[in-house]
Amino acid sequence: MSKWDLLAFGVYPYVALAVCLIGSWARFDLSQYTWKAGSSQMLSNKGMRLASNLFHIGVLFVLAGHFVGLLTPAAIYHTVISTENKQLLAMVSGGIFGGLCLIGLLMLIHRRLTDPRVRATSSVSDILILLVLLAQLVLGLLTIVASTQHLDGSVMVLLAEWAQNTVLLRPEEAAAAIAPVSLVYKLHVFLGLTLFVLFPFTRLVHVVSAPIWYLGRRYQIVRQKA
Structure with a gap:
């Protein structure tokens, strides 16, 4: 294990989480009116619903698959599935929903960059986060291709060990687990x-937003003009 592995995969996860939590708290406390997705659907609705649905359905399933796949101990999932079959299931489901997510994301990027009204109201962070998500999604799909070279599930086990050791606050063990992977x-x-x-500084904050405040607000009386 090199010092770079320790810094990138042993220390950096906690730095990233700290920035995410503190930055989100600060933004919500100091600038609540910026805590939004900034929907541009009213500016241009063409293709928006299809693109958004494909992206969100794909990303939700991909995130759920990562969460379950990385954080479920082997002793638990071995009662229902082997390591090899678990990797095959991850590759197939990840390929399907990752593909849906990629199509939707490309449509959203094309819309944001080519529609004059949407582009005029887009900030630098709006475009940047879409491009970062695209790069991350492409890398994820490339890992599926790389996984075909080792169908025994060995790399998947190492990645799970990294994630679980990170959660258990074992940075050195986490870095050592991920060091051998490509x-x-x-x-x-x-x-x-x-x-x-990047989460606290972009539109990604809407992921953890829900209109729960409406449940406790007072009634509003709306009258029609006579």
């Missing part, structure tokens, strides 16, 4: 961690 996996993990750093 570059494409490391880039995918590192960029994924970087998304946590």
